[in-house]
Amino acid sequence: MNADFTAEELAFQAEVREFLTNEFPAELKAKVDNRIRLSKEEIVRWQKILYKKGWMAPNWPKEYGGTGWTPTQKYIFSTEMGLVGAPEATPFGVTMVAPVIMAYGTEEQKQRFLPDILESNVWWCQGYSEPNAGSDLASLKTMAVRDGDHYVVNGNKTWNTYGQYADWIFCLVRTDNSVKKQEGISFLLIDMKSPGVSLKPIVLLDGHAEVNEVFFDDVRVPAENLIGEENKGWTYAKVLLTHERTNIAGVPRSKRRLASLMRTAAQTDDGFGGTMAENAGFKAQLAEVEIELQALETAELRTLAALSVGKAPGPESSILKIVGSELAQKMDELAVELAGYNCLPFVPEQFEDGFEGEPMGPGTSAGAALTYFNNRKLSIFGGSNEVQRNIISKAVLGL
């Protein structure tokens, strides 16, 4: 038994490290390190660098311009990215809709959509959730009625991350009301510029509107934008949701976070002449996080090893999602604890691009509570942790 990478994998790891050292722009890294939100232009800029290197689409096969990497190579890549804080490509295009188009789209649709996703020319957002269809996604109500060579779409979607940047949205729509709810759903691609599409930002607890509600009012969508067959959308959606859960454990991100917490603790006064890095209670909490992270990392590697010998990803991903999200949230709590009174100011604008006022501080302490609030979403989205536990109960434990 061993958890070692092969010589080839080690060489690949070195190549990724070198690439990130040389190509991940310093000004972007500085923003990530200082908790400043990247602008659309900056995200696109970084994705185009990845594209130039041929690494924009780790999960795509080579024939479409992907990397054709093994599961271990993908793991190494995302680990190295996470360790330096380089953002992974926004998932809605390359990770979510693209595999569905590849699997179920026509040749024309592939030609039309995939190259622009790969080159980050077109920004996608998701149109899955609805106000009354969250964990119970299949109960969605947005209707698409066929009218000649168009569908007429009415309804609304919600939690559209970065919908304000999006050119296109992939939607689950109801095309048949007379059958079982899963059987009347279709998968439709909609141009956000279509007349009748409107957007309402949703401000979250951290004061930022990263998500939106999207409304469809008699939106006419060409029938050629339907993916696969009408009423088969639920099958396609499940494929997409599997992809939504890749890298969900967030181990590299959490490692980086833990290192940052340890550094911050050493710089934080305990009020009695020492630092929080010497505080026994705080040290015990950090140790607990570190141990959990080791267990999670090894659990992920065991899953990876199974994938590498050709086993299908199973409900293990639910474990990774639950533990990964709860661990990240625990670290958010520790960051709040370290920041103490310094995270009481509500200054979301300080972490927006172009802020020129006098920042509250020190460091990113004024952002600690904002992150804590915002990251409560981690256990809610991507299939809530309750849904993940249901999956484990049913699919693993056979209950």
Add this chain to the structure above:
Amino acid sequence: MDFSYSEEQQMLQESVQKFVLQKYDFGTRDEIIKTDAGYSSDNWSLFAELGWLTVPFKEEDGGFGGHAVDLMVMMEEFGKGMLVEPYLSAAVMGGTLIADLGSDEQKSALIPQIMEGGLITAVAYAEQGSRFNPFNVTTSAKADGDDVVLNGVKTAVLGAPNAKILIVTARESGADTDAEGIAVYLVDAAAEGVAIKPFTTIDGRKSGDVSLDNVRVPSTARLGAAGAASSALAAMIDRAALAVAAEAVGAMDSLLAKTVEYSKTRKQFGTAIGTFQALQHRMADMFIQCQLARSIVVRAAMVLDSDDDASIKTKAVSSAKARVGKAIRLVGQEAVQIHGGIGVTDELDVGHLFKRVTALDLMFGNAEYHLQRFASL
């Protein structure tokens, strides 16, 4: 043994409940937060009229009695409404320090004004390096003739932007963390050398960082004897800690009630999510946390009102603050989680209650700090 409220306490509770219900809905509160002052002076006048500003003061000072149990009753109801008016900072913190340390002259000049609603104070005690230790004071007070010159920077001064008088802790002698050598000064917020950097807190209150650059005050501006403020300061912080713990009890009751209500109306998979046993048990756990939090706060309030030694009182406050902090995490996080996506939005009151209890845990020392203080006593 009798845990019921006295007739007077019931009347106080009902009057605050009525105010929160009739005049402090979520939308109204939001409008108040958006104003420059960040609180409603009409509300403040009403608080004075209803006698609420007298609650922290003893009868001999013209107050309602100054009992911790009375304060608990009020703060709990304020917690349900997520009050942003500077009641805690001005009436409880500032008022308590003046009443405990002030000379008869200072008390008779200031306390009536506070109770009538005409004077808002703020207590500047925390510093960047002090964390939750109120005795860690580096702001200096140096005598210069009949004056005293203050220099230093205070952080997270609750209510500072609204205060006419700042009550500032400063070191007259001793090392940075010595209990001895700390004094408290009344400083006009508009005095030369005082600069306030205001901000709104994560839970909608006004606060600010205060810098004192060669601020000159007469030596008569000191509350109490030279370098001898630490026990009154510690007692005030403990009382304020009890007050926010009680506030959290009220806010957590609201979080639980709203979550239970939501679970009865939110339908997924064809049924109300409140019918799922997995969620029922978690709401039952929230209820248990709310009850234990209430119990430990009641205990601490009774100890504060007793003749027990100061050290026993301190320990009782730490047990309350530590236990309430633990409840805050569970109740706050579960309320958001059970609400799902809507729980992390700015538009719903639940998220704001979550933010309020998160701030309350930090104020005057978080759960971890008080757990360690409890263990050390």
